Structure formats: C-alpha cells, structure tokens
Amino acid sequence: MTVRVRFAPSPTGYLHIGAARSALFNWLYARKVGGKFLLRIEDTDLQRSTEESTRSIIEGLEWIGLDYDEEIVFQSANAPKHRAAANRLLEEGKAYRDFTPKAQRDDANVKQGIAERARAHAAEGFDQRSNPFRDLPAEESNRRAAAGEPFAVRLKVPVEGVTKFDDIVYGPQERSYAEIEDLVLLRSEGNPLYNLSVVVDDIDMGITDVIRGQDHLTNTHKQVLLYQALGAPIPRFAHLPLILAPGQKKLSKRVHGKIVSLTTYRDEGFVPQAFRNFLALLGWSPASEPFAAGLVGPGEKAPVDEYVGEIMSKDELIRNFSLERVHRNPAIFNFEANNPKRWTDDKAIWMNAEYIRTALSFDELLPMVKAELKANKLWREEYDDDDREWFRKAVELIRHRFFTLKDFSSQGRAYFSDDFDFEESAVNKNLRKEPRLKELLPQLATKLESIEPFTMETAEAGLRAFADEAGVKAGLLINASRTMLTGQAVGPSMFEIFDILGRERSVTRLRSGVPWNQ
RNA sequence: GGCGCAUUGGUGUAGUUGGUUAACACGCUGCCCUCUCAAGGCAGAGAUCACGGGUUCGAGUCCCGUAUGCGCUACCA
Numbered sequence: 001m002t003v004r005v006r007f008a009p010s011p012t013g014y015l016h017i018g019a020a021r022s023a024l025f026n027w028l029y030a031r032k033v034g035g036k037f038l039l040r041i042e043d044t045d046l047q048r049s050t051e052e053s054t055r056s057i058i059e060g061l062e063w064i065g066l067d068y069d070e071e072i073v074f075q076s077a078n079a080p081k082h083r084a085a086a087n088r089l090l091e092e093g094k095a096y097r098d099f100t101p102k103a104q105r106d107d108a109n110v111k112q113g114i115a116e117r118a119r120a121h122a123a124e125g126f127d128q129r130s131n132p133f134r135d136l137p138a139e140e141s142n143r144r145a146a147a148g149e150p151f152a153v154r155l156k157v158p159v160e161g162v163t164k165f166d167d168i169v170y171g172p173q174e175r176s177y178a179e180i181e182d183l184v185l186l187r188s189e190g191n192p193l194y195n196l197s198v199v200v201d202d203i204d205m206g207i208t209d210v211i212r213g214q215d216h217l218t219n220t221h222k223q224v225l226l227y228q229a230l231g232a233p234i235p236r237f238a239h240l241p242l243i244l245a246p247g248q249k250k251l252s253k254r255v256h257g258k259i260v261s262l263t264t265y266r267d268e269g270f271v272p273q274a275f276r277n278f279l280a281l282l283g284w285s286p287a288s289e290p291f292a293a294g295l296v297g298p299g300e301k302a303p304v305d306e307y308v309g310e311i312m313s314k315d316e317l318i319r320n321f322s323l324e325r326v327h328r329n330p331a332i333f334n335f336e337a338n339n340p341k342r343w344t345d346d347k348a349i350w351m352n353a354e355y356i357r358t359a360l361s362f363d364e365l366l367p368m369v370k371a372e373l374k375a376n377k378l379w380r381e382e383y384d385d386d387d388r389e390w391f392r393k394a395v396e397l398i399r400h401r402f403f404t405l406k407d408f409s410s411q412g413r414a415y416f417s418d419d420f421d422f423e424e425s426a427v428n429k430n431l432r433k434e435p436r437l438k439e440l441l442p443q444l445a446t447k448l449e450s451i452e453p454f455t456m457e458t459a460e461a462g463l464r465a466f467a468d469e470a471g472v473k474a475g476l477l478i479n480a481s482r483t484m485l486t487g488q489a490v491g492p493s494m495f496e497i498f499d500i501l502g503r504e505r506s507v508t509r510l511r512s513g514v515p516w517n518q
Numbered sequence: 519g520g521c522g523c524a525u526u527g528g529u530g531u532a533g534u535u536g537g538u539u540a541a542c543a544c545g546c547u548g549c550c551c552u553c554u555c556a557a558g559g560c561a562g563a564g565a566u567c568a569c570g571g572g573u574u575c576g577a578g579u580c581c582c583g584u585a586u587g588c589g590c591u592a593c594c595a
Contacts, residue, residue, distance in 0.1 A: 009595095010594095010595050012595075042595070044595080045594070045595065048594090048595085098593085100593095102593055103592090103593080105592070105593090105594095110592070110594075111592095113592090114590095114591065114592060115519080115591080116519095117591090117592095118519065118520070118590095118591050119519040119520085120519085121519085121520085121591090122519040122520050122591095123519065152593050153593095154593090170522095170523070170524095173522080173523095175521075175522075176521085178521095179520075179521050179522090179590095179591080180591090181591075181592095183592095184592080184593045185593095186593085187593040188593060189593080191593085193592090193593070193594085193595090194592095194594070194595050195595095197595095198595090213589095214523070214524090214588085214589070215588085215589050215590080215595095216589090216590090216595095217522070217523065217589070217590080218521075218522055218523090218589065218590040218591080219589095219590070219595095221522095221590095222590095239523090241523090241524080242588070242589080244587085244588075246528095246529085247587090248525095248586085248587045248588070249587085249588090250588075250589095278530095281530065281531075281543090282530070283530095284531095285530080285531050285532075287532085287534090309543090310530090310531090310542090310543060310544090327524095327531085328523070328524060329523090329524050329525065330523095330524070330525095330587085330588065331529090331530065331531090332529065332530080333529090333530095334528080334529040334530080334544090334545090335529095342545090345529075345530085345544090346529075346530095346544055346545050347529070347530060347543075347544045347545080348544095349544095350543090350544055350545085351544085353556090353557095357556090357557070358557090400556070400557060401555065401556040401557070402556090403556095426554095429554095430554085460553095463553095473553095474553070475553050475554085476553090477553090478553040478554080479553060479554060481553090482553080482554065483554095488554090488555090489554060489555075490554055490555030490556075491554070491555070491556090492554095492555090492556090493552090493553070493554090494553055494554085495553090
C-alpha cells in the first residue's frame, strides 16, 4: 500500500519552527518511501484561524522546499462529514448525548483550571464513566433533542480495557480506558472537535502514517478509540520529540518572539537549504557511516575519519532519513535573547554560513543574492548580462566571509554601489589615527593611475613601492585603503578589492575626503 | 493530583547482543597563516553519561526508585 502522510497545521499564527520540522519529517519520509505528502489546514477554530496565517504556512513550506502532492484539504469544509460520523456513532450506540449545560471557562487560566479540576477529581476518586447521560434511554435522548434541548455528543468509552499502539519512535504504548474521559465529539453548537475531525479526515484522506509532535502522544489513545468505533484501520504512528527553548521551556511566540517563526529565518537572510538541513538534525541524525555500513562491530570504536558529515543536500537527507532514527528526547533550540550575535542557534548560523560560502554552487546562490540586492536597490540588470562575469567574481570574493544573505547588501554594499557608509570604528582605527593618510591616500591614487596594466599584482607592487617612498608601512596604507574603498575595517584581501573595484572606482574612493569630513 | 514521555560536555548528536583512556559537529580558548576580518590548518579546555540503589567479573548500555523537565488530563488545536 502506498504511504500517505500529511502535515496538518492549524492556521492560528505564523508557522512555528517545530511545526516546520514536523512537516519536514513527514515530507522526508514520503519522499524516501515514494509516498504522498499531503497538506491539510485545520481551520476548525474559526475565531482564531486567519487566511493570512494559511498563506504564511504555504509560503513557509514553499520557501523551505517542501512540495505537497494533491490539493490542500481545508478541514472546515469537512465539518458535515465530521458531524455525520458523530451521528453515526450516536445511532450505533457508540456515542451519547450529554445534556449537561456547557461549563463556562475563562480563557486566561484554562490550563490551571483543568489541572485543578483533575486534582479534585483524583482526590474524590472520580469515575470517568459517571456521566448520568451515558445510559439515558434512546427514546428519552431523542425526545429531549427533538424538543430543542442543547447537548454535546460524547464518545462512550468502554468501562474496562486498554488501548494499545506501537509508536515508531516511542515504542509500544498502552493506556487504560479508566484514564480516558468520554471525549466530546460534537459541541452543543454542533461543531466537531479536534480529535473527531482529525480521525475522520485522516481516514478520508487515506493517511497510512501519522507523524506529528509528541504533544499528541496521549491524544493518540483517544484517536485509536475513534478509529475502532468508526471501524477504520488504524494507521501507524510516529511521534516527534518537541523542540524546546533553553532551560527546557516551551518555545512560544509570546515569550520568545520571532525566533520561533519560520518566516523570520527567510527574512533574516537564511538560505532555505541550510535551515532545512539544520532543522532535520533537530531530533534526528543519520547513522554514522561506520555503523551504518557495518564497518564497525559491537564494542569497536568508530574511526574518526569515517564520520558522515552533517551538511546534507536534499537528496542526501532523503536517502539517509528514517523514522527509526528519530530520537525520543526533546531538542533544545539554543539562543540568547539579549545577545544580537546569538539571536538564534549558533549551529543554524554556522550552517547558513557554510551554505553561503561553500555548500552552494554559484548558480544556486545567485538567485538569492539577486533577490537580496534587488530588495535593497543594489541590483543592476548588467549583472545578468554584460557584467555577468564581474558580478560572479565579486560574489565569489565576498561570499566566503558572510553568514547570512543580508550581508551581501550590508557588508557587501560598497561592491555594488558608490553610496555606502563608513563605519565609525573603522575610520577611527584605520584613518584618523594617522593624520598623514589624508595626504598620502590621494598620492597613492595618483601612483595607481600611472600603473599599466592595472592588476592585482601590479597594484600590490605599486602600493608597496609607494609605501617605501613615503617611509610608511605597507599595512598602514592597505588598511586605510580598505576603509576608504569599502567603509569597513574588515574584508577580503586589499589587492583583490582593487582588482574587483577596478582602477577608476578605487582611485576615486581613495581621493574622497568623505570619512574625514563626517 | 493521575497517567504518559524524556534525561550523554554550554548546544545538537554518536555510542547496534553490557567489555579497555565516552566519539563527532557547533560554540569557547590558544597557536599558525596574514594587509584586516573571516575561512583554513594545528592544539586545547569542557561529561564522575540527572541522582540513588540493584544485577554482573564488568553498566552510558539491563532492572527498581528518586528528582527535574515536558505532554495529556477542554464543549482548545
């Protein structure tokens, strides 16, 4: 049977990186086994669901390269099916009407209220099967319903027994019916609830493998009960460890802000391949090669030089992926809220840099750099045309020290525009500390103008000769030139900068008095 | 409170029938390279494998307990 998996987010906000990771694992699994990856938007909570959020989910998946098969399913459109399923269970006596008036809950402390009630129940030896309407005769139930009395529909969970399932990640799971309440299927207003909707839709979509967050592990028992009541085959389940904040705290937008949203990474200049690679390694890892290949027997140490790298392309990720190697312990997303250098996980930033400088080919990198430059009005059409080779050379020169795509328009600005800012610290360090530079640099410019031909080598020879004549160290002129030409104290080799900027722009910038006049 | 899940350096992880000095990546420190900053190369610090018992000649690996964290315990999803 063909594997069919789904990613089923509720569109109540940005796409959380934990959800994105779930989507990724579903997708990797589907691609690995030649199955189908489906997308279902769980928009049953009409108050909280927004179209904007749906859009951001779809954009997020597209950005990170997860393509889905078949049409998107909107859960709200299936409400009639969910109701029909509940009514069928009602008719078959597997569910019942609960005429207890709906309890009012204040949204502020729901969790706390639930815990308190549960504690009270436990203290008095509460029986989950104590609902007085559970065994109301059908005629009376029908009569009261017909009379317009509001009711919720609950599943009639048997008094004795256990639900069991084998989780691919967490192993065999068992839960006594005594631990499971008669869950509500339909609210008194007639709207289906989460567990019912999920199960009915998963059956409807022919889902064979349910891969989702570990927060649903105990819910699964309720869903197994529903599959059984509905007479449908039970899919395989694989629950994924949660992604937590430092200190093992829940990663939430309210306390952690934009760091949890996938789109943040797009907006902050992440390469999608890099972020996908990073995410894949959160809660999963490939078998290290010596073990995978059987090169190392039990008890033997794996030779270090056979370690499999962590930088994996889409195909490598798919080839190596397996649900069996997903971990059970939660992964911590490491970052420091008040440290701009570590606004997100170090390793994510490192991996992004790795993609920018080496993992990506120039052709793969080009469209991203282009988009970044365009967004900052630094793109010129000639880069795609007459200046194509120059542009390539410039990008190859600077990409090796960048961490995000944004660096191309900030640190890299001086390569693409004559209108760039001088960093105060660079000016102080490389220019102001030596007053003679104000005179020397224009003289250097004149010297460079006389050099024929103007190349990396001749520029270097010219500069060094000029330094000797002037009786200063070459390093002084080199560092000063870097600041004059790029506005910065750091960057590529100075002679490569001369070469890439060309004689005319180099000379003009050396003569500019701008940094001194600021 | 009940039930469930987890626990290997700061972080992500490897560690496949229990077997010598617990491995790799990120981060950190130092050195080399050098016109700066990265990158790269080399070296290093950092883990009594949550804690306490038990089984065993031997436990990160098996068993029990404790602690901590997380999840579920909703007419939320």
